[in-house]
Amino acid sequence: MDNHNTQLPHSEPTPEDVLFDAASRFAADKIAISFSGAEDVVLIDMAHKLNLDISVFSLDTGRLHPETYRFIENVRSHYGITIELLYPDADAIRDLVREKGLFSFYKDGHNECCGARKIAPLRRKLETLDAWITGQRRDQSVTRTDVPLEQLDKAFSTISHTVTKFNPLASWSSHDVWAYIRANEVPYNPLHDRGFVSIGCEPCTRAVGPHEHERAGRWWWEEATQKECGLHAQNVIKIISR
Numbered sequence: 001m002d003n004h005n006t007q008l009p010h011s012e013p014t015p016e017d018v019l020f021d022a023a024s025r026f027a028a029d030k031i032a033i034s035f036s037g038a039e040d041v042v043l044i045d046m047a048h049k050l051n052l053d054i055s056v057f058s059l060d061t062g063r064l065h066p067e068t069y070r071f072i073e074n075v076r077s078h079y080g081i082t083i084e085l086l087y088p089d090a091d092a093i094r095d096l097v098r099e100k101g102l103f104s105f106y107k108d109g110h111n112e113c114c115g116a117r118k119i120a121p122l123r124r125k126l127e128t129l130d131a132w133i134t135g136q137r138r139d140q141s142v143t144r145t146d147v148p149l150e151q152l153d154k155a156f157s158t159i160s161h162t163v164t165k166f167n168p169l170a171s172w173s174s175h176d177v178w179a180y181i182r183a184n185e186v187p188y189n190p191l192h193d194r195g196f197v198s199i200g201c202e203p204c205t206r207a208v209g210p211h212e213h214e215r216a217g218r219w220w221w222e223e224a225t226q227k228e229c230g231l232h233a234q235n236v237i238k239i240i241s242r
């Protein structure tokens, strides 16, 4: 197995253990990795090395950096995998832009735009799945300090359809992620070399300084406790209820 595991200071299952367990419990067409950032490619790399039959999807909001589109293509060709891109509903975007313009999130928050460009397409996708796998880490944000390795996804489960969410890298630090990327020559978004740490849509992402938290570059005009786009909405619900 890869040498990165030797530096993990915890006794909980390794990310590979979690991936293997997830793949063994759900049919191949009912589980998928959600791909956008560096952590997600680590998961893709691990699944690839384990020969796991897990599909990959990514949210194309229409507002990503050109570098991110090239990164997605690089990952697709590097691993020889299919990456399903999920798109927002054209009518919903047309109505939002016609009513509020292209940068409404700077004035009234990111929730409406994220709702149309990310959450609705993700919800449609998760209606077809029973489980998804994310690259969330506990130390990424004040909204993620309690992220478990596996959880019932309360944001996307319904009375008739349960969705399980796996977070195999929950206990990893940013250092762990980048040590793995370097050791295994995993493709990464070139924006990371220009000071970007957590990378989302172009208008809502900026580079951070050496002493800033990695999520400081996302929706920097909003409160830290609200910095989730809805993909992981139950993290915010937990913060608010405290």
Ligand code: SF4
Binding pocket: 061, 063, 105, 109, 110, 111, 113, 114, 115, 117, 118, 200, 201, 202, 203, 204, 229
């Ligand atoms: S991150 Fe910004 S541009 Fe992207 S969907 Fe959310 S509000 Fe819209």
